[in-house]
Amino acid sequence: LFRLQQQLQTQPGSLPFDEILYCNIGNPQSLGQQPVTFFREVLALCDHPDLLKKEEIKTLFSADSISRAKQILALIPGRATGAYSHSQGIKGLRDAIASGIASRDGFPANADDIFLTDGASPGVHLMMQLLIRNEKDGILVPIPQYPLYSASIALHGGSLVPYYLNESTGWGLEISDVKKQLEDARSRGIDVRALVVINPGNPTGQVLAEENQYDIVKFCKNEGLVLLADEVYQENIYADNKKFHSFKKIVRSLGYGEEDLPLVSYQSVSKGYYGECGKRGGYMEITGFSAPVREQIYKIASVNLCSNITGQILASLVMNPPKASDESYASYKAEKDGILASLARRAKALEVAFSKLEGITCNKAEGAMYLFPQICLPQKAIEAAKAANKAPDAFYALRLLESTGIVVVPGSGFGQVPGTWHFRCTILPQEEKIPAIISRFTVFHETFMAEYRD
Amino acid sequence: LFRLQQQLQTQPGSLPFDEILYCNIGNPQSLGQQPVTFFREVLALCDHPDLLKKEEIKTLFSADSISRAKQILALIPGRATGAYSHSQGIKGLRDAIASGIASRDGFPANADDIFLTDGASPGVHLMMQLLIRNEKDGILVPIPQYPLYSASIALHGGSLVPYYLNESTGWGLEISDVKKQLEDARSRGIDVRALVVINPGNPTGQVLAEENQYDIVKFCKNEGLVLLADEVYQENIYADNKKFHSFKKIVRSLGYGEEDLPLVSYQSVSKGYYGECGKRGGYMEITGFSAPVREQIYKIASVNLCSNITGQILASLVMNPPKASDESYASYKAEKDGILASLARRAKALEVAFSKLEGITCNKAEGAMYLFPQICLPQKAIEAAKAANKAPDAFYALRLLESTGIVVVPGSGFGQVPGTWHFRCTILPQEEKIPAIISRFTVFHETFMAEYRD
Incomplete structure (x- = not known):
């Protein structure tokens, strides 16, 4: 992975993809998710409480972030x-x-x-x-x-x-x-x-x-x-x-x-x-x-x-976000609902896409940040993995990475019923990247199956 | 200790002291030491990077804290x-x-x-x-x-x-x-x-x-x-x-x-x-x-x-504080030097005071935040400690706390040459409290020695 990152930077165009698509770690802000404004306002004021003495903060911070920071400092x-x-x-x-x-x-x-x-x-x-x-x-x-x-x-x-x-x-x-x-x-x-x-x-x-x-x-x-x-x-x-x-x-x-x-x-x-x-x-x-x-x-x-x-x-x-009567509530709620609704759409889109693929079954992501589809790998692929000294799901994930830049985690990292193969895919890449992930994944999977179909 | 804290709040005047003087933990800001402004400015801006887009921050933050926050964010x-x-x-x-x-x-x-x-x-x-x-x-x-x-x-x-x-x-x-x-x-x-x-x-x-x-x-x-x-x-x-x-x-x-x-x-x-x-x-x-x-x-x-x-x-x-050419440098240096000079004065005052007391010898605090004086306890005190089922230095520290509200840590918490007794006293209480600590400590020690002198 590190080698691929380096190669993308030093020899752009030398790989079949132009960016790495991280679907491996539950780390939303590393993929561009923005922090909730209210929380960050309060943290900034608590980190530098001298700000609370200044008139000018009223134009920079919401009224309830100011009063919340004061409340919190009073608790410390x-x-x-x-x-x-x-x-x-x-x-x-x-x-x-x-x-x-x-x-x-x-x-x-x-x-x-x-x-x-x-x-x-x-x-x-x-x-x-x-x-x-x-x-x-x-x-x-x-x-x-x-x-x-x-x-x-x-x-x-x-x-x-x-x-x-x-x-x-x-x-x-x-x-x-x-x-x-x-x-x-x-x-x-x-x-x-x-x-x-x-x-x-x-x-x-x-x-x-x-x-x-x-x-x-x-x-x-x-x-x-x-x-x-x-x-x-x-x-x-x-x-x-x-x-x-x-x-x-x-x-x-x-x-x-x-x-x-x-x-x-x-x-x-x-x-x-x-x-x-x-x-x-x-x-x-x-x-x-x-x-x-x-x-x-x-x-x-x-x-x-x-x-x-x-x-x-x-x-x-x-555990105590803004309440309906607070100045920040509307924008807080818009940020929260926006993030959760988008995550739900991404989860659905990926689930539907995975389920369409030959040999893949995928349960719904009802919650959390992950899908964990099962792949029924052809015997030939299992043998190729064995020859490469890899678990079959790790072999599949590596081939996926090398051809598309998409990073998922093989099921063997989490444990699975022996003889079944899975991968974990986060729903965290930004929504506009989901269609590209789906189409690249689909092309890869079809090519892989064509190569190894029994 | 907790019991004494409670009692001071619920029954003020019922104890021979009106506040607990914490000389036990290396926790400077809990005793009123103020954070260094430059560091907190940068932290606040990194916590809420949206602030960097606003004109008004120029009146609230030093120029170098703003540029440093931008530099740091660019590294992340x-x-x-x-x-x-x-x-x-x-x-x-x-x-x-x-x-x-x-x-x-x-x-x-x-x-x-x-x-x-x-x-x-x-x-x-x-x-x-x-x-x-x-x-x-x-x-x-x-x-x-x-x-x-x-x-x-x-x-x-x-x-x-x-x-x-x-x-x-x-x-x-x-x-x-x-x-x-x-x-x-x-x-x-x-x-x-x-x-x-x-x-x-x-x-x-x-x-x-x-x-x-x-x-x-x-x-x-x-x-x-x-x-x-x-x-x-x-x-x-x-x-x-x-x-x-x-x-x-x-x-x-x-x-x-x-x-x-x-x-x-x-x-x-x-x-x-x-x-x-x-x-x-x-x-x-x-x-x-x-x-x-x-x-x-x-x-x-x-x-x-x-x-x-x-x-x-x-x-x-x-590891990279403001440099002489930075806007914050003068105030940063004043804060830093003020804190270190005051700590040095407190260390010296406590060392001199401890050394004057009967049976106490005290090495210089050349560094860190502590003095570790040795007390030569009279045999009678050692026996009283034994009767109370306590280590002699713990017995001394407890008596000190109960009569003065001063909290120190007995040497047995750190290890010491068997048969010697010490206590650790931080130099962190605010400077204006040091004279009271010294005079209360001196009175306690003289009374203790009068009670137990062989």
Whole structure:
């Protein structure tokens, strides 16, 4: 990839394409998505609070960004955005996030349960460190999965216990399969401690049905598992008939309280319509843990002092965006709706295009930022891959890159049912580039199939 | 401490003091130190680049902050401060940092050797993860030490091999003692892999003499040790006769090249005169590692995607502050010199005051942000501590807190020669509070000694 980037710059015209089309990483702003103005206004004012003393800012900033920045600074001890905070994050910002969660779910949330983190990843590592003592401790992880989970489990020396999402039911989570995998692991002496659910799914893009979520929660309670809910795509919903329900809401709707189920919910400023990956903001909300365990979590969090304050502020903003009565509301809503509607159109266009191709089936992207189509590769292609010492899906993705400049991630990076082949394609390239991606992809795929058709 | 904070708020007047005086943490802005204006101007403009299109900013921002923000945005692919960067950090910012290092040292530096991190701590963890395979891998760490090192070694399952700094020579590092400890560890089957040096020292505040640094480097080369140089206090020098020399410069001055010595140098935006702890910016510069090891370092760094971009930008700024020809230079220099001169006066005042007290000896704070006085506690106090089930220095620190509201950290948190007792006191409370701290401390100490004198 790096070699191709170099070649495009140094010898333009020497490749069959004139730009690399990145469909590999969930990094919206790297592909031209603009940040939401209100959020950036508040961040700028908090970074340089002296501005708030100047008359001239009234022509440069919205009235509510000014008042929000003042509110936020008032929550920070000494108004010091350059000081280490409490290791869970600034208390006032956690209060704001808890109130955002409460109004999302209709159930109370508590600032003491919030741990602000540099993106969601450090929170995942923290819980793995807590849960895994040795290779006999297992974590149930969906396959396909976002590879952060396998990496973190490996890093902490535990055992990944896979369960398969059912592609034929739109990547549904079948409790019967999870139960089978759990029992199988237990019979091998693995102490299975937690279940990871990614909803909306990465790389699979599904949004779990509410009834499915109820079953998952009951299952975790019955089996004594910690539920680790990766909910970083909670704002990215494109299917009209689907809604995001947090697992916290599901748990409370079942009447379960603190004593019933240990639950961790992850959120990040990197995803959603905001896509602020570079700010490294996020939080985890932990409920249902005993006091000594919570203390242990706090101790681990303290080792790195605190997460970055800009990310902390942004996490409080995305959980409390402008309200209808605020000056910024109209433009904020236009930006948000514009981004989400465009993502939905891109998801649809790519899904339709992939589904038309010979040997490709593609589930809907109901949410998140990805499609994960299955390719039925001809035997000849599989043999050619073998001869090239590559996995068949990696062979396909490499050929795609070399002929079109389109970058996707082979399914083997996420795990898949053995003998099936997939690739993950983001829906993030700017909308005007989608037709070119589709036509180049189509031509490539037809040529590839013509070459290798059995 | 928390209980006392609460009590001060809910029942003012019920305690023998009316405010808590924090001398425990190196967190300057939490105690009122103001951020450097130029740095914050640039951060605000990078956070909200739309401002750069507006005429009005010319009255609100310095000309060089505007041009610097434009330069920085031009270094960032797509000007996207909200995108994940390369896992080592944005290439253009690493170039700027390398050029800052080169002009500091007079020896070349390379962007490929720079890894931007969220503060210095993640870089320390990363190297420990790389160096430590099991409990038979040892790391030489100074005693007293900043407890990040002991925590990180424990976290990664290695062995801490202590060497003692010599208090009677101003916390000098004696190669003969290091060698003794190294040989002793080797005789116990420990594979000693690295030596940690903290210069300027934390908690000890010394600045290593240049000749001492030469000896350390030669020692590491001869013994095949990785040198981990914690240089986060490089801008905090108060002794007229001392200068900071980076270990990179020392290594190169000896004529050693890449093949001679693996060296890691840590820097952070949290310390210096800027004290931007909350921004979580920092970097490590790695030289002298083989290509496969560098690749492994890159792989570990990639697991968390990248460090936060605000911290990355700030790291490039502190290594390239305004120059004499820049509009901001005069005010920047006044802010910087004002902060450093005031810190030097505070360090001196506290050192003089501690040294006057019965049973206390206190080395100079030549650098960093700390004094680490030794207290010779009367036998009766030691017995009272034992009866209270506390370490004697912890007993002293607790009594100090309860009678004066002054918070210091007992020496046992950092390690000390067995049978000696210390405390760490920062020099960070605002200058106008120093006289009150000194007089309260003096009264407390005299009362304490009167109570326990043998």
